[in-house]
Amino acid sequence: MAAKSRPKSDVPDVSDRVSRIREGVTAAILEHRLLPGTKLGEDEIGEIYGASRTLVRTALQQLAHEGIVNIEKNRGAFVARPTPADAREVFEARRLIEPTIVDHAVDAVSPAWLDRLQQHLTEEREAELRGDARASVRLSGEFHRLVAEMSGHSIYLGFLKELIARSSLIILLYRRHDTPACGTDHHAEIVTAIRKRDKQTACAQMLSHLNEIEAELFLKDPAADELRLADVLGAG
Amino acid sequence: MAAKSRPKSDVPDVSDRVSRIREGVTAAILEHRLLPGTKLGEDEIGEIYGASRTLVRTALQQLAHEGIVNIEKNRGAFVARPTPADAREVFEARRLIEPTIVDHAVDAVSPAWLDRLQQHLTEEREAELRGDARASVRLSGEFHRLVAEMSGHSIYLGFLKELIARSSLIILLYRRHDTPACGTDHHAEIVTAIRKRDKQTACAQMLSHLNEIEAELFLKDPAADELRLADVLGAG
DNA sequence: ACAGGCGAAACTTTATACAATCTTCGCCCA
DNA sequence: TGGGCGAAGATTGTATAAAGTTTCGCCTGT
Numbered sequence: 334m335a336a337k338s339r340p341k342s343d344v345p346d347v348s349d350r351v352s353r354i355r356e357g358v359t360a361a362i363l364e365h366r367l368l369p370g371t372k373l374g375e376d377e378i379g380e381i382y383g384a385s386r387t388l389v390r391t392a393l394q395q396l397a398h399e400g401i402v403n404i405e406k407n408r409g410a411f412v413a414r415p416t417p418a419d420a421r422e423v424f425e426a427r428r429l430i431e432p433t434i435v436d437h438a439v440d441a442v443s444p445a446w447l448d449r450l451q452q453h454l455t456e457e458r459e460a461e462l463r464g465d466a467r468a469s470v471r472l473s474g475e476f477h478r479l480v481a482e483m484s485g486h487s488i489y490l491g492f493l494k495e496l497i498a499r500s501s502l503i504i505l506l507y508r509r510h511d512t513p514a515c516g517t518d519h520h521a522e523i524v525t526a527i528r529k530r531d532k533q534t535a536c537a538q539m540l541s542h543l544n545e546i547e548a549e550l551f552l553k554d555p556a557a558d559e560l561r562l563a564d565v566l567g568a569g
Numbered sequence: 570m571a572a573k574s575r576p577k578s579d580v581p582d583v584s585d586r587v588s589r590i591r592e593g594v595t596a597a598i599l600e601h602r603l604l605p606g607t608k609l610g611e612d613e614i615g616e617i618y619g620a621s622r623t624l625v626r627t628a629l630q631q632l633a634h635e636g637i638v639n640i641e642k643n644r645g646a647f648v649a650r651p652t653p654a655d656a657r658e659v660f661e662a663r664r665l666i667e668p669t670i671v672d673h674a675v676d677a678v679s680p681a682w683l684d685r686l687q688q689h690l691t692e693e694r695e696a697e698l699r700g701d702a703r704a705s706v707r708l709s710g711e712f713h714r715l716v717a718e719m720s721g722h723s724i725y726l727g728f729l730k731e732l733i734a735r736s737s738l739i740i741l742l743y744r745r746h747d748t749p750a751c752g753t754d755h756h757a758e759i760v761t762a763i764r765k766r767d768k769q770t771a772c773a774q775m776l777s778h779l780n781e782i783e784a785e786l787f788l789k790d791p792a793a794d795e796l797r798l799a800d801v802l803g804a805g
Numbered sequence: 806a807c808a809g810g811c812g813a814a815a816c817t818t819t820a821t822a823c824a825a826t827c828t829t830c831g832c833c834c835a
Numbered sequence: 836t837g838g839g840c841g842a843a844g845a846t847t848g849t850a851t852a853a854a855g856t857t858t859c860g861c862c863t864g865t
Contacts, residue, residue: 350849374815374816374817375816375817376815376816384849385849385850385851386817386850386851387848387849387850387851388848388849388850390817390818391630394627394630394631395630395634398631398634406817406818406856407816407817407818407855407856407857408816408817408856408857408858409816409817419723419724422722422723422724422725423724425722426722426724426725426728429665429666429669430665433665486658486661486662487655487658488655488658488659488662488732489658489662492662492728496724586819610846610847611846611847612845612846620819621819621820621821622820622821622847623818623819623820623821624818624819624820626847626848642826642847642848643825643826643827643846643847643848644826644827644828644846644847645846645847
């Protein structure tokens with residue numbers, strides 16, 4: 334009875350074939366295996382997942398709505414290439430929403446959630462020690478999603494999922510140095526504050542964490558977009 | 570040349586047949602012509618818009634992502650019926666985002682935008698004098714969307730579009746009295762503050778506007794959901 | 806040698822046909 | 836008479852085929 338219908342808003346069913354495609358492509362983008370501008374051919378993806386183009390198309394449309402894929406009419410789907418202006422908007426939105434999410438998360442503190450958070454920190458640390466950059470990138474985003482789930486606020490969760498996915502692309506495109514290690518300690522500090530039910534500190538640390546991430550970015554003048562485009566293509 | 574491609578993020582092309590369907594259904598929901606729980610049959614809609622089921626499905630999936638339509642597997646699409654918990658989340662999110670949007674809108678003030686806002690206030694007033702409840706409901710939501718467009722923040726705009734659409738359903742379901750006239754004056758006051766470039770007042774008035782809207786709602790305990798459901802069905 | 810245009814191939818878009826699932830109505834039995 | 840079983844109808848999910856568009860290569864003309 335309980336296993337039959339799951340009207341959850343954003344993750345309808347893991348067994349759903351469309352969801353499998355969407356989550357697979359999303360993971361590939363979040364782990365920086367698919368770079369911005371990459372063409373996502375329907376046949377190509379369909380063959381990978383053993384699905385017809387109908388299902389692939391549905392998945393791609395969902396990803397387009399989430400902002401990590403651009404669909405150009407009669408041209409196809411491409412991994413999105415956020416502009417510096419997009420990047421500023423994304424991080425401004427995160428600075429607005431995430432402290433509020435942390436506030437709610439502190440209200441929802443429970444032993445089960447603390448275990449979950451602690452386990453996540455361990456995974457992050459292990460991936461980093463292992464030098465697994467892809468896992469690190471993915472887990473870094475999942476930490477923020479985990480806090481949002483903990484807050485129990487489904488709308489903020491949905492918004493943040495979009496923002497996290499876009500952030501991953503932004504960081505890939507505009508990071509100054511290769512500094513994947515900077516964020517982990519922040520996450521641990523945030524968890525500590527959450528455990529102490531110290532809202533003020535938790536929110537403040539989330540905010541400064543986001544500020545540090547954005548400070549690591551090089552968001553040049555929007556007018557110079559085409560330069561950067563050539564830059565990236567040349568590097569690929 | 571300019572009329573050919575329009576890579577705008579949320580409104581790809583008015584001439585797009587999928588967009589026509591989506592906007593038509595959206596308008597019907599926002600104007601309360603389609604009530605929560607209404608079945609949206611694919612053949613039915615397809616016949617209305619002279620489109621095949623393929624296009625209708627695409628449009629319905631987009632609406633599902635926006636939260637105003639629920640798609641149940643093998644059952645079909647239905648106009649969403651937000652719960653009181655959903656309602657509280659939606660208004661909390663609006664209280665968080667909209668003051669920030671107003672802040673940005675004040676920065677973007679220009680004669681053209683002020684004209685646009687003034688014209689909108691006139692339309693709202695006319696619809697109300699005319700006693701056109703449907704137009705009033707629609708225009709009331711469009712005011713908030715207009716301010717978000719003015720802010721130039723495309724991510725906030727996208728988020729707010731979802732929140733406004735859901736709010737329309739929420740107000741329909743949970744409004745205590747039939748008081749469609751209460752909001753207009755608030756809108757005028759907000760425009761006045763924006764014109765004066767008075768951020769503090771503008772944000773504060775937007776916030777109190779949202780608080781008053783929510784105060785008009787009767788959001789009972791989530792446990793009593795089924796009562797309200799029978800209530801609504803009995804009234805229709 | 807180079808520029809412009811023609812044509813074919815690949816891809817997306819749309820429509821239609823088929824399969825699977827659910828709902829409903831009628832019938833039978835207790 | 837009421838409830839349960841079953842088949843028919845309707846609706847959605849999926850696949851495939853036809854149609855339209857773009858892109859790239861090649862050929863021709865200057």
